Amino acid sequence: MARALINVPPTAKPGAIIEIKTLISHPMESGYRVGLNGQIIPRDIITTFVCTYNGEEIFRAELSPAIAANPFLSFFTRATVSGTIAFRWTGDNGFSVSESAEIVVE
Amino acid sequence: MCRLLVAGLLLWSLAAAAEIPLAERRSGAAMMGPDLRAMQEDDSANPAGLWLLDGAALWSRRLGEAGQSCADCHGDVTTSMAGVAARYPVVDLAGGPPMDLEQRINLCRTTRQQAPALALESRDLLALTGLVARQSRGLAIAIDDGPAAQPFIAAGRALFLRRQGQLNLSCAQCHDDNWGRHLGGAVIPQGHPTGYPLYRLEWQGLGSLQRRLRNCMTGMRAEPYAYGSAEAVLLELYLRWRARGMPMDAPAVRP
Structure with a gap:
């Protein structure tokens, strides 16, 4: 079960700069390690992270094999209107997790 | 002379092994x-938080022959488990050997829930132990x-x-x-x-x-x-x- 921790301030003043923090559970297996049987452990990583604010993309990251397990991403955006901030992680072996958080701007 | 040296070294090694004040x-x-x-x-950057989410889900999952969850007996983990992890390992009052938190959780599983014990160091057991230990944060x-x-x-x-x-x-x-x-x-x-x-x-x-x-x-x-x-x-x-x-x-x- 892939779990994600999202931290979005529940409320913000219009125009305020807010920090968004995300953490997701994932092994981020690099594809370069050798298992106990001498075989290469196949790559299994998250490749893309996208954040949208009321449907509009505000942040995107491409992840690579050198990134540690359970990737933590934090970034800033400007709170404009109330709405939904949605997160989507996609990766190898059909990995896909979506989360969202509501923000009230007033 | 040699004996003195050996005695001296022994004394030194005993002194060096003193506990930290x-x-x-x-x-x-x-x-x-x-x-x-x-x-x-x-809490949103500490990756252990991911295990705490798992632990919270396990806490309220009914299982075993008894069909009981941790929450059915202990209720809210934040109140019932406050300070518990700070006391572990505990020594059995009957004079048995000490028992650590992982073993205590497994004892609850096998006797109260009548479910198989979790493998030591498994993700589920770490998640439950982490959840219980979290309730003692800041306590002595x-x-x-x-x-x-x-x-x-x-x-x-x-x-x-x-x-x-x-x-x-x-x-x-x-x-x-x-x-x-x-x-x-x-x-x-x-x-x-x-x-x-x-x-x-x-x-x-x-x-x-x-x-x-x-x-x-x-x-x-x-x-x-x-x-x-x-x-x-x-x-x-x-x-x-x-x-x-x-x-x-x-x-x-x-x-």
Whole structure:
């Protein structure tokens, strides 16, 4: 079960700069390690992270094999209107997790 | 002359193995950089939070022949488990051997829930242990060191002082005598288990104190104690008693 921790301030003043923090559970297996049987452990990583604010993309990251397990991403955006901030992680072996958080701007 | 020298060396080694005075004890967290400390203290950045989410789900899942969840007996984990982890390992009042938190959780599973015990060091057991330990964060470690516990603490201390492995080292030689100095690039900590189970960056996952002890023993080229073995729990008990009164910071982050 892939779990994600999202931290979005529940409320913000219009125009305020807010920090968004995300953490997701994932092994981020690099594809370069050798298992106990001498075989290469196949790559299994998250490749893309996208954040949208009321449907509009505000942040995107491409992840690579050198990134540690359970990737933590934090970034800033400007709170404009109330709405939904949605997160989507996609990766190898059909990995896909979506989360969202509501923000009230007033 | 030779005998004097040997006697002198023996005295020196006894003196060097003295315990760290209570006031000079420092948690591993105090030896970390500010970045790691910030990571540990921010609930949304501490990766152990992912295990706590799993633990909270397990806490209320009904299972076993009894069809009961942890919550059915204990209720809200934040109130019922406050301060519990700070007391573990505990010594059985009937005079039995000490029992650590993982074993206690498994005892609850097998007797109350009538479900199979969780494998030691499995993700589910770490998640539940982490959830329980989280409720003691900030509280002082309070190991019962009454008459029933004394022989077990002494046995744990004997293991702590015992030289072992191909490097012929004891735990005390690093963690009592040479803490604060460097072993390779890393600072040798005093070895106070305030934050277990903890997220170790090297592991990229949550691990128990016993896993950490096994790492140390492998480094000493000694045969590591098996998970849940009597020695492992005795050493755990002694280490927790040695850190008595220090605040818990579980689930911690360590390099």
